Amino acid sequence: MSLNKIIAAGGFVCLAIYLFVTAPPPLPSQAARASDARALPVVHLFDAVNAINDAARSTYTARVVGGGLKAGLKYGEDWAEPGVEKGPLPALFLRLAAAKMEAKPPRLGLYLGSDAPIEASNLFRGAQANAFEQLRATSAPVFSKTERGDEVAMYPDIASAQPCVTCHNEHEDSPKTDWTLGDIMGATTWTYPAATLSAAEYLEVTEALYRSVEEAYQDYLDKAAGFADPVPAGPGWPDAENRILPDLPTFMAAVRAKAGDPVMRALILTTAKEMGQ
Template identity: 50%
Template sequence: MMRQVIIALLLGVAAIYLFVTAPPPLPETARAQAPQTSDLPVKVLLDAANLVNAAARKIYTERIVTPGQQVGLVFGEDWQEAHSKTGPLPALFLRKVAAELQAQGAPLALFLGSDQPISPSNAFKGEQVRHFAALKEDRKPRYFDMPALRLQVALYPDIAAAPGCVSCHNEHPNSPKTDWRLGDVMGATTWTHPRAAVSDRELRQGIAQVYAAVERAYAAYLEKVRRIPDPPSIGSAWPGREGRRLPDAETFMSAVKEATAAQILDAAVLLR
């Protein structure tokens, strides 16, 4: 029964939210037809949120940063400074997504932590340390609660998947570890939510907020790029063979949605 509810619910999410740029409020007719339940485990939302964020970061890294550097685009830590002519590194793109979630007032929160962080503020603390140690061993997500903070927590392995990630950390003057290799678990993408269960409406809203946060983070990058000398053209093309170009927000989000809709449904169907 729960599986059928989740499948129907996520199909509704896909139909209503996944194929629009800025998700509107759920229409009354769709709201009436959607299964109404308040005991969906928050794991469903956390897994879906992580799928969207991970896909967006992968696309940003592989289709924006890597080919962008080859055509003269620059990415750095100071990208939000007024004088900077750079875009965000992949980890900082994630941080911007987290900030945009917070700006929406979303109960979901996003954090990239590590036991070997460049910034001390990203170091795991307390209960997180033990769970991250176990995650590094088997590379499986960890779900737990932190009663003192009244938070449900999910850790997902953050693996060094691109040469740029490895070289950036190995060469950074503040990095406590300088022998990272491709395939290493560098940290964990961490999601939190204040409740152990969510309603169908909260699930739909949470997924929509993650998509919106990704779009706003990418739009912030485009806004920065427009102000640099000799800016790339922005439209439907990607950097690389297409030259010094960047996709607009609609094109970027279409790629993210195409990469995630089926995975979100699969995650819901396979939930135990």
């Protein structure tokens, strides 16, 4: 089968990744041309990492927290305190993943904020507040630059799961208590120090974010395993009849499946461009 047919059949993704990883180093002139051909606008990266973030958030909120509450598990802001038998709230889970990301080489920044946050430190101010006004008015991402030239992308944080809505409406520190499904509750802001990046950098950053989500979830599994009545982890999901947590492979498989299409889309288009398609 020709390469064009492989691309048309949809099998080119695996082949492109395989060739990318295993191919010998190109000659300098070849490397320069390939680097130019693989130049991706950073917006493709922002779309991809935001898709991963959305997948992690919705999977954790609906399937882990939502199911966990039915199973009798608890979640709270003090989850990390010694002796507290709780898991992290969805926003804290994502902040934990963001902290894990900050410790990795790719210079991708992540900030979660709102105009009505439970935590006052998450209140948008200045340029972020102005960008969020625009986002709330249009429901579309807002792109800008920082004073030092970093690329910035702000995406709407939509209430997509009932446990998130219920938690915010019932929290004693919430300044807003009438959230409904589909509301824009806040925004996720990403920063990256370049306007374009190579396919290799794209893969490096997206995989680093996946690993950060993985590490954050493992922290919860470790915590739950130390409860007075340990919560077992396995290939399943919690519900009213099952006091369990999905193990790491199960959770990450769900996240990757949900985010897979948008993450790979830019890489496929860029590689096809490089091959002259």
